[in-house]
Amino acid sequence: MRAPLAAASYYEARAAAMPAYPALTGQIEAEVAIVGGGYAGLTTALGLAERGQRGVLLLEAERIGFGASGRNGGFVFAGYSLDEHALITRLGVARARALYQATVQGVNLLRRRVQRYQIACDLADAGALGPTGSATRAC
Structure with a gap:
């Protein structure tokens, strides 16, 4: 040991x-x-x-x-380090949307497990900020 x-x-x-x-x-x-x-x-x-x-x-x-x-x-949040614009450019709208949805499902699974197993982890839904230096990529 x-x-x-x-x-x-x-x-x-x-x-x-x-x-x-x-x-x-x-x-x-x-x-x-x-x-x-x-x-x-x-x-x-x-x-x-x-x-x-x-x-x-x-x-x-x-x-x-x-x-x-x-x-x-x-930190746990949906999305990728590659921004949405870059994902769409590389993969197309349908594939980028499907991949993003998979990350949303993953975050939701984590929330359900924290609740189900009573995991004391200070889970907080506080949002996320994604700054950009490009006006075309701003939401």
Whole structure:
């Protein structure tokens, strides 16, 4: 078992202590193996569990949320770093709209899970500001 590391982020420092688990040794069989305990790995594991999938193994080399998922600003909002104008130019209106809608669905899924699992994460719907230096790209 590894020794506990100092908190890597503000969020981790404020969180309740995580239980320590021994390192995996030997062989283990699973229906599904997920490598990485960040947002993508945890979301995948939770989604499978919600659908009744058994035999899911989540592997994390350090600790849950150790990498970029635990060191970001904690913001969740719909859209992409590429602005709408650029998405439409590259992909066309229909594809850009579909991709944007997928991000809206993701944010809504997060809200439902926070409520369903009573996750104390200070979730706040405060909107987002997207400044631009171009009058043609302003809303």
